[in-house]
Amino acid sequence: MPVRPDVRFPSIEGLRAFEAAARLGTFERAADELSVTASAVSKRVAAVEELVGALLFSRSGKTLVPTPAGREYLEQVRAALGLLAAMPLHRRAVQRMTRLRVCAPPTFARQILVPALDGFVAEHPDVELEIVLSVPYLDAASADVDVEIRHGGPQHHGGDVLIRDVLLPMAAPALLAQTGPLTRPADLQRLRLLRTPLEPWTQWFAAAGLDWPEPARGARLVDLGLLLEAAVCGQGVALGRPSLARQWLRSGALVALFDVAPPSRTHYFLAPQPASLSETARDVRAAFENWLRAVCAGVEREAAELVSGAP
Template sequence: MNEPALPPLADLRFPSIDALRAFDAAARLGSFERAADELAITASAVSKRIATLEDLLGAALLARGGRSLTLTALGKEYLGQVRAALGLLAAVPLHQRARQRLRTLRVSAPPTFARHVLVPALPGYTAGHPEVEIEVVLSIPFLQDSGSVESDVEVRHGPPGSPGMALLMDEAVLPAACPALIARHGRPRLPADLAGWPLLRTPVEPWQPWFRAAGLDWPEPSDGPRLVDLGLTLEAALARQGVALVRPSLARGWLRSGDLRALFDLPAQPAQQYQVRVRPGDLAAAAFADWLATVCDTAVAEGRAALSGPA
C-alpha cells in the first residue's frame, strides 16, 4: 500500500521531540517547575525549549502570568495535535525501553476521604500495578473550582449529578457522639431531645437534610467553631465538643471501637456525595477510578456494619 507523500521539505518546520515533550508537560502540569521534575531537567531548560518551539511556530502557546501557566487559544489546538503525535511515537515498540517506566498517576481528593478511604487501600492497588506510581494530593473544599489542583483522577465532595462526575459513594448520614458526651447529656430518645446539645457545624455537611428526615424544623447550628473539613468535625466529636453528622464509611473505625456511637437509627441522604472524574482518554486513570469505586463500596458496607458498635 502506498503511503501519502510528505509535503516538500522546504515547506516543513519540524520542532524537536524534546520541545514537544516540554510543552506537553508544562501544559498538563501547569508550571515549568513541575514539568522540570517530570522530565528530569531544570525549569529554565523547560522554558527555553518552549520558547524555541514558539519561535519556530511564530505564535505564543502559553500565557505566562500569575502562579500557573495557561494555554492560549492556539496552544489548546496545538496541544491536541502534539499529544496525538507523541502518542503515535510512544506506541512504536522500538521507542520503548526494555524495562517499562513507571507511569505517575496524580490523584486529588478531599483530606478526610484520602485519609480514611483512599490511602488505607492503596497497598492493594500498588501490589497489583507495580508499573503505576500513585501521587496523592489534597484538594480543599470550596477551593476546588479554583483550578489549583490538576490531576488525572479527581475525587470531589459535591451535589450528585455534577457535570462530568461519576458517583463513588451513595451513603446516608446520621448523628454520632462520643460516650462521654452521651453520659453528660443522657441518651436521647427522640431527635427533638438534641435541643440543647452542641451540634458541630460544617458547610461541607449541613444538618438540614437530617433535620428534615427527623421532622425537625430547625435552622443550621450557629454556635461553636465552623469546621470546613469533615475530618476536623470527627476529631471534634471525639474530643467531646459536640455531635457530628457522620458518614459511617469515614467513621467506621471509631464506630467499631465504640469511641463514637450513633445516636439514632435514622439515616438521611446528604446534600453532597463523593464523586470522581478522570482525565478524558486516560485508560490508566479510568482503570484506577474503577478500582476506587470497589474500595468505596467496601468502605460503605463496613460503615453500615460498624453502626452496631463494638462486638
C-alpha cells in the same frame, strides 16, 4: 543560586569517562563499562582536560594515574555524579514507570483512599502514584491531575458517584454519659451541635421532624475529618457519614444516634478528566478508577453494617 555567566560546564559523558578511567586505570576498561570505544573515552577525557586547563592523568604505558590536579578534581566529580545518581528521575527503572497523579479531598484520602492503597500498589508495581489533597469547600478543578475525586453534586459535573452516604448524628460515649440518655431527636437540644458548611443540619432536622434552624453558634469546621475529630474529643454532636467515621464507630469512640438516616445530597465522585494521556496512562487510569470503585463499594457495605445496630 544563579550560575555565573563565565562558568563553563563539562559534559556529563566527559565526567563519567574521567571518573571511570580514574577508577579502573585504563581507557579500555572504562570503555567496557560505559559501552563505548576506548578512543571515545580518551577524547571525552581530553575535552574535560581542555576545559579545566589541566592534565588529569599521567600516562605510563596503558596505565592511567591521576595527577595531583586530577585527584583533587576526581573527588569533586564523584560528589557531583553521586548527587545526580541519587535523583530518582535519573534511574531507568523509574523512567519506565507510569505516573498517575491523584487528587482527593483530605478526609476521603485519609479515611478511604490511603488505608487501601497497598492493594493497588501490589497489583501495579510499575505505576508511580502521587496523592495530592484538594482544598475543602472550593468548587474548582485541580490542575495537572490524572484522577480527581471531588465532594459535592456530581450531577453538575457529569461525575461518577463513588459512595452513596447517609447522614447520622454521632457523639462520643463520654459526652452522652454527661448529658443522660437520648430517646428522641428533640433531645439533641441539650447538646452542642458541631457545624460545617459541608454538611448542614437542616436536612437531618427535616427528616427527623424537627422544625429547627441551622445552628448558629460554635466553631465552623470546614473539613469533615476535623468535624469527626471534634466529636471524638467530646466537643459536641457531629452530623457524620458512617463511611468516613468507620474507624471510630468500630472502636466505640463514636456512637451513632437514632435511626433517622437520610441519604446525603452530596457525594464523593470521580470528576471527568481530559483524555490528554498516552494509551498506557489511560489504561492505568482506568485500572485505578475501577480499583477505587471496588474499594468504595466495600466501604459502603461496611458502613451500613456498622450503623445497622444504631438505636
